[in-house]
């Protein structure tokens with residue numbers, strides 16, 4: 001789109017705003033003569049506030065103008081110190097185009113006054129992920145174009161989340177606002193490369209430090225079961241550390257990416273990947289010989305994971321009690337909106353396990369919304385639960401449908 005005199009559209013918009021006072025610069029230098037001639041220097045520019053006659057200092061512009069002037073013959077002479085000339089205030093007019101201004105400055109100039117500037121975004125590989133408010137939506141394409149232009153070449157696509165995550169696979173509904181339309185990208189985490197298709201699988205870069213914290217607790221003697229593994233950020237990073245990993249996800253697309261990522265990172269010999277419901281996976285693992293070796297279980301599906309804990313009831317009931325199994329540490333994630341989130345989550349764990357005495361180590365991971373916390377509870381599976389003779393919901397369901 002072209003504006004006045006063949007300028008690109010955004011330069012034209014800025015030019016229009018410049019007529020209102022944006023982008024004009026005035027620079028002043030004063031010297032008393034002698035010395036190196038640089039007695040006092042400064043730079044000011046008008047932004048939107050210019051209309052209200054407010055001046056803002058701009059270090060970047062200042063540096064630039066000082067550079068231009070220091071290249072001039074008079075200034076060079078003055079700096080060499082052999083000039084006795086007296087400098088007066090110099091006034092010059094500059095037109096600064098789109099390329100000059102930073103993202104925030106442009107958005108501030110283009111969006112209506114008093115609107116919060118949507119300058120923060122999350123990055124997943126080459127994708128910038130905005131979370132626009134309703135008031136931004138009429139300007140969503142304009143905002144995305146500025147974000148794209150000012151963050152190239154790292155950012156190639158700008159998307160906005162359309163809706164809260166509701167579906168089973170925890171995928172986001174995204175609208176591509178600018179750039180190329182591919183949502184397949186590559187993320188580097190923990191020295192590993194992950195192919196991710198944001199349209200089809202779950203990925204959250206904000207949880208990188210939480211994943212790291214979890215991994216720090218694993219040793220090479222561990223065998224890990226990742227019940228809700230996604231494309232494998234925990235499972236594959238753990239595969240570098242522990243003896244072996246069993247990873248599972250219900251989403252066939254996530255499983256495909258996890259397999260691809262295990263090959264990409266040359267970890268395929270350290271991981272076995274499954275595609276089934278989490279409860280069925282726990283059941284299958286503990287019905288097999290693998291059960292004896294499992295030392296760590298990760299359950300990262302904060303919305304529902306706690307509901308799957310009943311799958312651990314009676315997992316050892318057919319095993320001889322004298323040859324006691326090393327029962328695993330379970331790390332289960334959950335959300336809580338309660339006033340005492342730790343108490344609330346602990347309570348839900350006790351109910352799901354049908355066991356009062358569960359010694360839980362609890363930590364808050366992050367606040368996901370006002371008053372809503374994501375928590376991680378870690379505990380050793382109690383013997384009373386593992387050897388319980390009451391049935392899990394899945395076993396009960398199987399008996400009923402038999």
Ligand SMILES: C[S@@+](CC[C@H](N)C(=O)[O-])C[C@H]1O[C@@H](n2cnc3c(N)ncnc32)[C@H](O)[C@@H]1O
Nearest residue numbers: 168169202228229230249250251277278300301
């Ligand atoms: C919050 S994501 C976590 C993925 C991964 N752990 C990570 O940190 O990126 C939860 C994952 O659980 C999977 N999932 C949802 N319901 C499931 C179920 N019933 N059984 C197994 N996996 C399930 C989703 O497909 C999704 O990939």
